[in-house]
Amino acid sequence: DAKTTQPTSMDCAEGRAANLPCNHSTISGNEYVYWYRQIHSQGPQYIIHGLKNNETNEMASLIITEDRKSSTLILPHATLRDTAVYYCIVTSTGTASKLTFGTGTRLQVTL
Amino acid sequence: SAVISQKPSRDICQRGTSLTIQCQVDSQVTMMFWYRQQPGQSLTLIATANQGSEATYESGFVIDKFPISRPNLTFSTLTVSNMSPEDSSIYLCSVDNWDTEAFFGQGTRLTVV
Numbered sequence: 001d002a003k004t005t006q007p008t009s010m011d012c013a014e015g016r017a018a019n020l021p022c023n024h025s026t027i028s029g030n031e032y033v034y035w036y037r038q039i040h041s042q043g044p045q046y047i048i049h050g051l052k053n054n055e056t057n058e059m060a061s062l063i064i065t066e067d068r069k070s071s072t073l074i075l076p077h078a079t080l081r082d083t084a085v086y087y088c089i090v091t092s093t094g095t096a097s098k099l100t101f102g103t104g105t106r107l108q109v110t111l
Numbered sequence: 112s113a114v115i116s117q118k119p120s121r122d123i124c125q126r127g128t129s130l131t132i133q134c135q136v137d138s139q140v141t142m143m144f145w146y147r148q149q150p151g152q153s154l155t156l157i158a159t160a161n162q163g164s165e166a167t168y169e170s171g172f173v174i175d176k177f178p179i180s181r182p183n184l185t186f187s188t189l190t191v192s193n194m195s196p197e198d199s200s201i202y203l204c205s206v207d208n209w210d211t212e213a214f215f216g217q218g219t220r221l222t223v224v
Contacts, residue, residue: 045215102153
């Protein structure tokens with residue numbers, strides 16, 4: 001599976017959009033981009049995933065560049081409860097098997 | 112979706128002893144996974160547990176140290192054997208039932224003294 005690169009940490013004001021970038025320049029054509037987050041002292045939680053097209057659900061939007069070498073997770077209106085470590089994961093399966101977690105981005109949402 | 116219960120939620124153990132962690136799922140699932148999260152670190156996959164076959168271990172993890180059972184489609188155990196302080200971590204169970212997302216338990220926080 002392709003390796004991902006994320007910033008170590010980011011800050012965001014409550015109510016503003018949080019844009020979390022992820023580089024995956026070695027991604028293959030059949031690999032998906034997944035995002036999970038881990039709130040302190042909890043297990044990781046699925047957010048969203050995509051292959052080529054941009055995706056949106058009730059939690060977030062995922063923007064994948066046309067060359068698929070990078071993506072951005074967007075939390076449209078961040079709240080304090082969104083403070084967590086966000087993991088961008090690239091996997092060749094369309095399911096959730098055997099996830100390889102990188103170091104992730106620690107997002108701190110502030111008042 | 113799947114709801115996963117892990118027991119115990121936390122424990123403090125003496126070095127040299129073993130601890131068995133239980134993972135119970137509220138529905139039948141094909142694959143179960145065990146992860147370790149060392150203090151301040153990300154998650155690392157230990158092994159994949161399939162019902163009816165031996166677990167498949169990732170590089171750096173061996174069966175003698177982390178024996179796994181998978182007696183049925185809703186239950187698995189991970190044992191941390193002959194513990195040392197370096198085994199102090201959060202151990203997490205995850206399931207995949209051919210959905211597009213993985214579900215995780217809340218983890219077992221292990222401290223070895």
